[in-house]
Every structure is written in C-alpha cells, then in structure tokens.
Amino acid sequence: MTVKDQEHIKNEQYALAMRYIANAKDTLSNSGLEGKFYTSQPL
Secondary structure (H helix, E strand, O other): OOHHHHHHHHHHHHHHHHHHHHHHHHHHHOOEEEOOEEEOOOO
8 A cells, every 4th residue: 555545544534533533523513402412302
C-alpha cells in the first residue's frame, strides 16, 4: 500500500468519524435533559 493510499484511507476515516460526531451532537441537541442526564424524548 502506498503512502498516498494510506493518506486517502486516513482522510476517509476522519471524515466518517466527524460525521458520526456531528450526528451525535445533533441527537443530543434535540434530546431533553432530566437533571444532568439526557432523555430519549425531548421535554
């Protein structure tokens, strides 16, 4: 595997991880808080 291939894979995996983080932030921002815990349904 070339260095170029490795960089491409690394960038692809980074983009995927960032997408997961963005999805998690969105999910949490749309969730309700009950004390210091998130609930599955908005309050």
